[in-house]
Structures are given as C-alpha cells and as structure tokens.
Amino acid sequence: MVDIFDNRIICKKCNSEMKKQNxxxxxxxxxxxxxxxxxxxxxHPNDEQEYKKFISLKNKEFxxxxxxxxNSYAVSIPKEIVSFIKEQERVMNNMVKLCFxxxxxxxxxxxxxxxxxxxxxxxxxxxxxxxxxxxxHIKEFSDSANPKNNKKVYKLGDE
Ligand SMILES: [Zn+2]
Numbered sequence: 001m002v003d004i005f006d007n008r009i010i011c012k013k014c015n016s017e018m019k020k021q022n023x024x025x026x027x028x029x030x031x032x033x034x035x036x037x038x039x040x041x042x043x044h045p046n047d048e049q050e051y052k053k054f055i056s057l058k059n060k061e062f063x064x065x066x067x068x069x070x071n072s073y074a075v076s077i078p079k080e081i082v083s084f085i086k087e088q089e090r091v092m093n094n095m096v097k098l099c100f101x102x103x104x105x106x107x108x109x110x111x112x113x114x115x116x117x118x119x120x121x122x123x124x125x126x127x128x129x130x131x132x133x134x135x136x137h138i139k140e141f142s143d144s145a146n147p148k149n150n151k152k153v154y155k156l157g158d159e
Pocket of ligand 1: 011012013014015016035036037038039040
C-alpha cells in the first residue's frame with residue numbers, strides 16, 4: 001500500500017513543497033507535513049484518527065463496579081481501553097501499578113515498555129553529489145509500528 005505522505009505534497013495556500021515532520025501530542029507521535037513558508041500543517045489522516053480515538057477514550061467516564069474477591073476488591077478495566085493500548089502495538093505487562101494518588105483517587109499505571117514499543121518514525125532524504133551534479137537521490141522511510149511500509153528509494157540523477 002502506498003502511503004499518501006510518500007507523495008510530494010504542495011501547500012494549497014502558497015504552492016510550496018511541504019516537508020515531513022513528526023509531532024508529539026500527549027505522548028502520541030503523529031506524522032505530519034508542514035509548509036516551511038506559511039507554516040500550514042497537515043496531520044496524517046490515519047494518525048489523526050487514532051489520536052481522536054485516544055482523546056475520546058481519555059475523556060470518557062466508565063462506570064465500573066467493585067466486586068469482592070477473597071479479601072480484596074476487584075474492578076474490571078474496560079476492554080475498550082486495553083484493546084486500544086494493544087492496537088497501538090505496545091506490549092503490555094499484565095502487572096499494573098496501583099497508587100492511592102489523592103483522597104478519593106486511585107490511579108492505575110500500565111507498564112508500557114517504551115524501548116521496543118515506542119513508535120519510531122524516520123523519514124530522511126539525501127543526495128549523493130559529485131562535481132556539483134547529483135548522482136543518486138535516496139529517500140528513506142521507516143515506521144516501527146508499520147515495518148511493512150519501510151522503504152528506501154534510490155533514484156539516479158536529480159529527480
Ligand atoms: Zn504554504
């Protein structure tokens with residue numbers, strides 16, 4: 001599948017070529033392109049959709065019941081939340097940390113390993129030049145969440 005961001009994107013306001021840039025919002029990495037001239041920015045539609053899902057989950061209040069299990073109380077974590085974390089291809093440890101944060105407030109911390117599971121998106125472009133003439137033009141793209149989209153394109157000459 002060809003990603004739309006692999007195309008050359010021209011700013012609709014000033015006709016300049018837009019450049020790729022990843023931005024981070026609330027721990028989320030979003031692919032985007034921006035116009036170096038007028039600062040217009042477009043977020044990758046897939047990432048924007050995922051981010052909206054996250055925000056709507058974040059603002060949602062779930063009513064869960066406490067049940068007595070042995071000498072402890074148990075609450076269930078809504079599947080929606082767990083599925084979303086897993087969808088993001090983050091590995092979740094089944095152990096969670098529970099903290100009594102403030103009076104009347106308990107927090108549950110999922111042990112999400114940042115090393116292997118941080119989504120790393122790289123896009124770079126460079127040219128090999130000899131005698132002021134571009135010989136090879138290389139474009140590289142990699143996304144740890146979608147390794148199938150990784151690619152390296154070589155083009156001869158100045159294209
Ligand atoms: Zn522009």
